[in-house]
Amino acid sequence: MIAPALEALDILRTRTLASLAGEAIERLIVDGELKAGEHLNELALAARLGISRGPIREAIRGLERGGLVVTVVNQGSFVRKISAGEAHELYEVRIALTGYACAHLAQHATTDQIKILRDLIKRMSAAQAARDAADYYTGNLEFHARLMDFGGNRRAVRICDELGQELNLFRRRSLVSPEGMKASNAEHADIVRAIAAGDVARAREAGEAHIRRGMDRFEASTPRPETDAAHKNGDRTAKG
């Protein structure tokens, strides 16, 4: 199969090739086709997408700012390889934002919003019963997005979304076992209960604990600490 080139969408023309290329490369990275640490060959990417190197380079700059790739001069760009420590940092930011959003919701949530959250929990419960990991995954994604959207706001949603993408550079999709789904969804229910009860402190605690438990599960399941971290394509904010 010769590359689902961008020419297929050429009819639209409502967006620049750089933006389309950016999304295409982003997909290649999050889907794992471009693995962590791998080199991004501009010419190859341009050929694959059927465009020239200009838009490719522009797209890579965006990904660079987004933290998906790192660039070294005269050597090119590489898919960012984040360390366990960096992953921990990302998780902590999510913990902070989720906890705050839950606390905020406990004070300001409407009955409609709570109903939406409860419906999502039901949907995930059904997915878990059906062993449908994919459906649970999307439901979980929407649940957390709703949580942030209701409480924090759109910007917080975007930040969490980007953090999730970066985390996918470390863990290849959070594989959830049936038991894991059940436990995770029980935590979701805890969160919504606290929110519905208007218990600010408990809502925050439940929200934080949920993410933190996911972090713990993830860090416990990681084969090796992978202390090599920085390598040569380390973050430019390198320290120590």
Add this chain to the structure above:
Amino acid sequence: MIAPALEALDILRTRTLASLAGEAIERLIVDGELKAGEHLNELALAARLGISRGPIREAIRGLERGGLVVTVVNQGSFVRKISAGEAHELYEVRIALTGYACAHLAQHATTDQIKILRDLIKRMSAAQAARDAADYYTGNLEFHARLMDFGGNRRAVRICDELGQELNLFRRRSLVSPEGMKASNAEHADIVRAIAAGDVARAREAGEAHIRRGMDRFEASTPRPETDAAHKNGDRTAKG
């Protein structure tokens, strides 16, 4: 025109022109030389920095991802003009992260770290007494960076830094009056006291309240409520 062209750093060559251009344009925006809503002329920027359009375009893609500019096809890029509602969102994210960092610090702060924070408070106190707003400003910046760095971590620092930059698109530098400095620094002291006492809840509350108070001060001082909120990117340019 002074034109602090990039040629001065041409000797180093340790970084790409795109990254240097990005920082240069970023400075132009943050410093207010390029005002909100203003159009970014690629050719003019290239001429000003003494380079070609290629690196300029790449730099703009980075700023776009960073939220400093918005781009519309076949029309170019504009300095992002954020609404009061969006500014409120940004503030809330900072509230969440600062509160979490303070709570974290209350549990894990070392005596050395607390000493550093206290020294910064002293420095700001001196700056306030001397009516040195600039020194207070930098001290304040470092204080908050330290707060995040100790607790949340480097990534949280970066996020808060970027949020602060975006906020500068709305408010032209948070002008702090002498009384404002004094009140603000008193809140700093409250935060550090709670951290030193190991009081998690109070530390979080103090951290959140500090940012929230800054937000309130800012929103109270804003000339117009601008209730439109304009969604997403809003109207790029004030044109009829």
Add this chain to the structure above:
DNA sequence: CCGTATTTGTCCGTATGTATG
């Protein structure tokens, strides 16, 4: 409403730097 000028979007060519035999 139309023609012109300006600017963006894209592609290609060249030079420089790095990796490698």
Add this chain to the structure above:
DNA sequence: ACATACATACGGACAAATACG
């Protein structure tokens, strides 16, 4: 250590779309 091959970095040119008179 030297030479070769290759990829990146940058500049410049062309076409299309938009803005303006």
